[in-house]
Amino acid sequence: EPEVTQTPSHQVTQMGQEVILRCVPISNHLYFYWYRQILGQKVEFLVSFYNNEISEKSEIFDDQFSVERPDGSNFTLKIRSTKLEDSAMYFCAAGDRDTYEQYFGPGTRLTVT
Amino acid sequence: AQTVTQSQPEMSVQEAETVTLSCTYDTSESNYYLFWYKQPPSRQMILVIRQEAYKQQNATENRFSVNFQKAAKSFSLKISDSQLGDTAMYFCAFVMWFGNEKLTFGTGTRLTIIP
Numbered sequence: 001e002p003e004v005t006q007t008p009s010h011q012v013t014q015m016g017q018e019v020i021l022r023c024v025p026i027s028n029h030l031y032f033y034w035y036r037q038i039l040g041q042k043v044e045f046l047v048s049f050y051n052n053e054i055s056e057k058s059e060i061f062d063d064q065f066s067v068e069r070p071d072g073s074n075f076t077l078k079i080r081s082t083k084l085e086d087s088a089m090y091f092c093a094a095g096d097r098d099t100y101e102q103y104f105g106p107g108t109r110l111t112v113t
Numbered sequence: 114a115q116t117v118t119q120s121q122p123e124m125s126v127q128e129a130e131t132v133t134l135s136c137t138y139d140t141s142e143s144n145y146y147l148f149w150y151k152q153p154p155s156r157q158m159i160l161v162i163r164q165e166a167y168k169q170q171n172a173t174e175n176r177f178s179v180n181f182q183k184a185a186k187s188f189s190l191k192i193s194d195s196q197l198g199d200t201a202m203y204f205c206a207f208v209m210w211f212g213n214e215k216l217t218f219g220t221g222t223r224l225t226i227i228p
Contacts, residue, residue: 104158
């Protein structure tokens with residue numbers, strides 16, 4: 001199975017601080033996604049990204065969130081001013097448009113204190 | 114909007130037995146894909162199996178197979194000869210074909226395989 005990597009695996013930050021979560025998607029995939037999973041709950045869509053633009057975002061993805069692909073390989077999710085409720089597992093995924101399969105990275109566990 | 118429902122929060126089965134996890138979904142679309150993802154304790158999301166809505170034939174992947182009933186909007190996962198490594202959360206997911214490509218997940222079923 002293709003591999004998506006994410007760093008860091010675990011990030012602890014204080015409320016109000018900015019965090020950047022990084023993802024290296026599969027090189028020949030063009031569709032990228034961020035999802036989050038609050039502990040014990042289902043996986044929720046945050047944002048999809050194609051051709052260096054956001055193609056869709058959810059209600060969760062407010063002005064505190066941003067995504068970019070600064071160097072053509074890394075794909076980042078930035079949270080400008082973290083809140084306690086942002087504590088969750090954040091998954092990056094790369095999509096295959098032919099099969100609609102999405103391959104997930106191992107996730108970043110974000111803990112906001 | 115699409116919704117995915119998994120009505121079994123937890124299940125357990127003896128090793129080597131067969132288990133079926135249920136999933137129903139609601140959509141007005143006719144073209145879509147359905148998936149089952151496995152999330153072991155490591156919390157990695159692993160794709161188990163895919164079903165195209167336009168295909169009548171049920172998908173199979175080794176010990177994993179689905180029972181796809183499009184009219185009933187039902188998509189169950191059958192695990193045969195269950196193994197200890199199958200212990201995980203299992204999520205059913207839906208994605209539309211064309212346009213809205215985000216995955217919509219169910220709430221998951223925690224499956225425990227008992228030795």
